[in-house]
Structure formats: structure tokens, C-alpha cells
Amino acid sequence: MTDPPRLSIDRRSWMRWARQQASRWWAELSGDEGEVLAGFNAPVALIRLIEGGTFSPDCDSSRIEEIFRESDSYCFDLYDRSRIVRESCRFREKARSDGETRSLFVRPGLGIDPESTLLIGDLGADMPIALDYRIDLQRPRVLYLGVGGWIEVAENFDSFCNLILAVPGETFK
Incomplete structure (x- = not known):
């Protein structure tokens, strides 16, 4: 366990540290075999897919649309x-240091907090796919930045896998 940050830090940094610790503690208590990526406990399914080399699904463009x-x-x-890790950390740093970048990503729709986000992919330039940990630290919802703002794709990562990787009649577990 890491030590809490010093009291001289700002509220946002304190909250980020607390969310990260809660995610780690929950993983330890629940026995999840997840891995911490950029400060958040990544869904076990995400780690399994990355390690299995199946995290780059072949989807036809009509399915993606x-x-x-x-x-x-x-x-x-x-x-x-x-x-x-690289894209998530870069996203957070840009949002902290550049008000214009922050306003680009905290847009209409669901909005997003870069400090509570893991970027897991994209649909092209300025269209990231994100795990949003604001509501649930263990089952983050999947969002993407579309033309009209942040849009929910799936209520959690397992549901996202079922959309992307599913064979008709089967579900991802």
C-alpha cells in the first residue's frame, strides 16, 4: 500500500489518489487477477484479451458503425x-495543463473526467474509446468521443466485449 499524499496537495490530486487506492484495495479484497494500468484496476477481461493477442478484433466497418x-x-x-498507459497519462497531462484540451474532452453528452479514465483505443483522430471509472471502480463503462460528445457504448467492459467479439449466440465471460 502506498502512503497517502501530503496535505499540501490540491483536492483533485487527493481525489485521484483516493480513487486509485480504492481500486487497488478492492482488487485485493475481491481476489481479482486484474492489473493496475495508469492508476486503475483494468478489467480482468481486458488483460486476458491483451495477453491472448485477441484485443485487436477484426470487425467489418458496418459492425463498427x-x-x-x-x-x-x-x-x-x-x-x-x-x-x-501512455495515451491515458498523456490525456490526463494535457487536460491538466491546457484548458483548451480539457474543454475539448469535457464536452456535451456524458462528459468525462480525464482523471477517472483509461483510454483503451480510438476510432481515429480525436475519437478515443475510454473506460470511465466515475460511477463504478470495478466495472467501468465504455464511452467514446463522437461528433456530439461522449457516448456510452456499453455499461461495462464485458458487455463491450460481447458487442465487439461476440459470435452470434455466444457471450463473452
Whole structure:
């Protein structure tokens, strides 16, 4: 367990630390075999897919358009472990240091808090796919940044896998 931050830090940093600790503690208590990526306990299914090399699904463009509701989605890219960490940390840093960037990502729709987010992929430039930990630290919902703002794709990562990887009649577990 890590030590709590010093009391001289700002409220946002304290809250980020508390969310990260809660995620780690829950993983230890529940016996999840998840892994902490960029400060959050990644869903076990995400780690299994990355390790199994099946986290880059072959989906036809009509399926992607159906799932993400974007007609101009040319690229569907799900990140590996190191890119998840790199892109998530970069996203947070830019949001902290650049008000224009923060306003770009905290947009209409559901909005998002970069400090409570793991970026796991994208649909092209400025269209990230994110795990949103604001509501549930253990079963984050999956959002993407579409033309109209942040849109929920699935209520949790297992549901997202069922959409992306499912064979008709089967569910992902």
C-alpha cells in the first residue's frame, strides 16, 4: 500500500489518489487477477484479451458503425498495455495543463473526467474509446468521443466485449 499524499496537495490530486487506492484495495479484497494500468484496476477481461493477442478484433466497418454510431469511422484501433498507459497519462497531462484540451474532452453528452479514465483505443483522430471509472471502480463503462460528445457504448467492459467479439449466440465471460 502506498502512503497517502501530503496535505499540501490540491483536492483533485487527493481525489485521484483516493480513487486509485480504492481500486487497488478492492482488487485485493475481491481476489481479482486484474492489473493496475495508469492508476486503475483494468478489467480482468481486458488483460486476458491483451495477453491472448485477441484485443485487436477484426470487425467489418458496418459492425463498427452500428456499435459506435459514427458513419465516418475509418479506423478502429484497440491499444496494447503500454499504449493504454501512455495515451491515458498523456490525456490526463494535457487536460491538466491546457484548458483548451480539457474543454475539448469535457464536452456535451456524458462528459468525462480525464482523471477517472483509461483510454483503451480510438476510432481515429480525436475519437478515443475510454473506460470511465466515475460511477463504478470495478466495472467501468465504455464511452467514446463522437461528433456530439461522449457516448456510452456499453455499461461495462464485458458487455463491450460481447458487442465487439461476440459470435452470434455466444457471450463473452
